[in-house]
Amino acid sequence: MTVTTASVPKIGRHFRIQWEEAQKAYVLLYPEGMVKLNQSAGEILKRCSGEASVADITADLEQTFNAQGLQQDVINFVELALQQKWVETT
Amino acid sequence: MTDLSEAQAAQEASTIGPPLWLLAEVTYRCPLHCVYCYNPVDFAKHEDELTTEEWFKVLREARALGSVQCGFSGGEPMLRDDLELLVAEAHRLGYYTNLLTSGVGLNEKRIDALKEAGLDHIQLSFQDSTREMNDFLSSTRTFDLKRRAADLIKSRGYPMVMNCTIHRHNIDHIEAILQLADDIDAEYVELANTQYYGWAQVNRDQLLPSREQLERAERITNEWREKHGNKMKLFFVVPDYYEKRPKKCMNGWGNIFLTITPDGRALPCHTARMLPGLEFPSVREMGIREVWYESEGFNRYRGTGWMKEPCSSCPEKEKDYGGCRCQAYMIANDPAAADPVCDKSPFHHKIVAAVEQAQIPGNPQQVKPLIYRGPKESLQLDRPF
Ligand code: SF4
Ligand code: SF4
Numbered sequence: 001m002t003v004t005t006a007s008v009p010k011i012g013r014h015f016r017i018q019w020e021e022a023q024k025a026y027v028l029l030y031p032e033g034m035v036k037l038n039q040s041a042g043e044i045l046k047r048c049s050g051e052a053s054v055a056d057i058t059a060d061l062e063q064t065f066n067a068q069g070l071q072q073d074v075i076n077f078v079e080l081a082l083q084q085k086w087v088e089t090t
Numbered sequence: 091m092t093d094l095s096e097a098q099a100a101q102e103a104s105t106i107g108p109p110l111w112l113l114a115e116v117t118y119r120c121p122l123h124c125v126y127c128y129n130p131v132d133f134a135k136h137e138d139e140l141t142t143e144e145w146f147k148v149l150r151e152a153r154a155l156g157s158v159q160c161g162f163s164g165g166e167p168m169l170r171d172d173l174e175l176l177v178a179e180a181h182r183l184g185y186y187t188n189l190l191t192s193g194v195g196l197n198e199k200r201i202d203a204l205k206e207a208g209l210d211h212i213q214l215s216f217q218d219s220t221r222e223m224n225d226f227l228s229s230t231r232t233f234d235l236k237r238r239a240a241d242l243i244k245s246r247g248y249p250m251v252m253n254c255t256i257h258r259h260n261i262d263h264i265e266a267i268l269q270l271a272d273d274i275d276a277e278y279v280e281l282a283n284t285q286y287y288g289w290a291q292v293n294r295d296q297l298l299p300s301r302e303q304l305e306r307a308e309r310i311t312n313e314w315r316e317k318h319g320n321k322m323k324l325f326f327v328v329p330d331y332y333e334k335r336p337k338k339c340m341n342g343w344g345n346i347f348l349t350i351t352p353d354g355r356a357l358p359c360h361t362a363r364m365l366p367g368l369e370f371p372s373v374r375e376m377g378i379r380e381v382w383y384e385s386e387g388f389n390r391y392r393g394t395g396w397m398k399e400p401c402s403s404c405p406e407k408e409k410d411y412g413g414c415r416c417q418a419y420m421i422a423n424d425p426a427a428a429d430p431v432c433d434k435s436p437f438h439h440k441i442v443a444a445v446e447q448a449q450i451p452g453n454p455q456q457v458k459p460l461i462y463r464g465p466k467e468s469l470q471l472d473r474p475f
Contacts, residue, residue, distance in 0.1 A: 034159055
């Protein structure tokens with residue numbers, strides 16, 4: 001599966017992302033299971049709204065965290081997330 | 091780093107995590123009579139079910155502690171008329187809500203109401219794939235009904251997750267079971283061998299499959315996987331009687347699982363009620379925070395400090411936490427013993443003996459009549475397991 005800057009990822013069917021105060025982390029919930037996300041995974045996934053492209057998400061992250069050159073990291077993570085069915089792309 | 095922050099870090103590492111998983115067993119009532127039912131054998135003595143308001147309180151308090159996955163099971167949870175209300179409250183609180191049902195009682199009206207309430211997921215259990223076998227195992231005519239339930243579940247956009255309990259009497263039908271799963275477009279299928287608790291322990295010698303049966307079933311499952319690829323995710327769970335190391339039961343006692351029984355007992359696992367000498371708190375008398383962090387029932391077998399030999403000096407003790415306390419009690423007569431499934435347990439020979447017996451077709455233990463789960467049988471047996 002190839003992910004480009006134009007891909008528009010969206011949280012997968014049957015998955016839900018939410019902030020869990022008790023774990024101080026974003027978690028991804030699915031039937032009878034849960035993944036606790038590390039900070040960067042959480043920040044990327046919560047932007048996978050089905051409206052923002054990988055380029056938009058990258059720009060948003062770079063601005064929020066005052067960083068540069070995140071594009072490849074985002075692409076890599078979205079590819080992994082696709083394999084896990086955490087996200088779908090349109 | 092200052093000494094103070096080091097001390098804080100050490101303290102945090104040793105603190106008990108939240109009960110991430112809440113299992114709400116909302117009723118022991120059930121229209122089916124499964125011979126392997128995991129409910130306590132004396133369930134009929136515990137009829138005093140929590141009210142809607144009492145369940146709301148449980149849901150709220152557990153959520154506040156950090157519970158996030160919520161399973162509604164039973165018995166048959168559909169028998170609670172307020173199930174939709176409970177699901178709606180759980181959803182409002184931010185839980186991911188799962189319903190574990192036999193499908194009996196699921197109709198258009200109720201599934202729409204559940205969906206509306208925010209139900210996230212349904213797991214449908216099947217006793218077997220042929221009508222005759224299904225009726226034999228549950229002793230009610232439910233098979234067509236389950237098929238209809240499967241269609242309803244799919245039509246409302248839920249993933250089709252099917253669970254089938256496997257044992258000596260249905261394991262040879264594994265192809266038919268897989269075919270059925272495929273017919274209903276199941277996405278996840280769990281073929282779980284019976285675990286010997288509750289009614290399954292009563293019927294254990296009749297239900298334990300032979301090695302040959304197991305190997306055949308596993309081989310067919312593997313072949314199916316190769317042929318059909320990823321379309322359907324298949325899990326095959328062997329009975330732990332055939333293992334040499336126990337499972338990490340409940341992922342550790344009081345570690346992430348919290349079960350509330352229909353009458354409001356808080357348990358670290360849904361079968362723990364049978365253990366002697368432990369008072370498990372009632373949510374009618376104690377808040378969930380105190381239950382989880384302070385009650386004797388939850389602290390007794392937490393971590394590894396309670397262990398005896400051979401577990402206490404075992405290099406694998408963090409891996410399985412000594413296995414299942416209920417199995418230790420049922421077979422070694424001591425809930426703090428090593429799970430006898432472990433071949434280091436001095437009681438392992440009892441497991442081996444049961445397995446050996448399962449290899450001899452038609453021996454008297456195997457052909458004893460099965461005891462069906464039911465309120466009358468429960469009162470007659472009048473024992474915890
Ligand atoms: S195992 Fe069978 S009898 Fe027991 S609660 Fe489930 S469906 Fe009912
Ligand atoms: S001796 Fe105890 S801790 Fe070691 S493997 Fe066996 S059950 Fe697990």
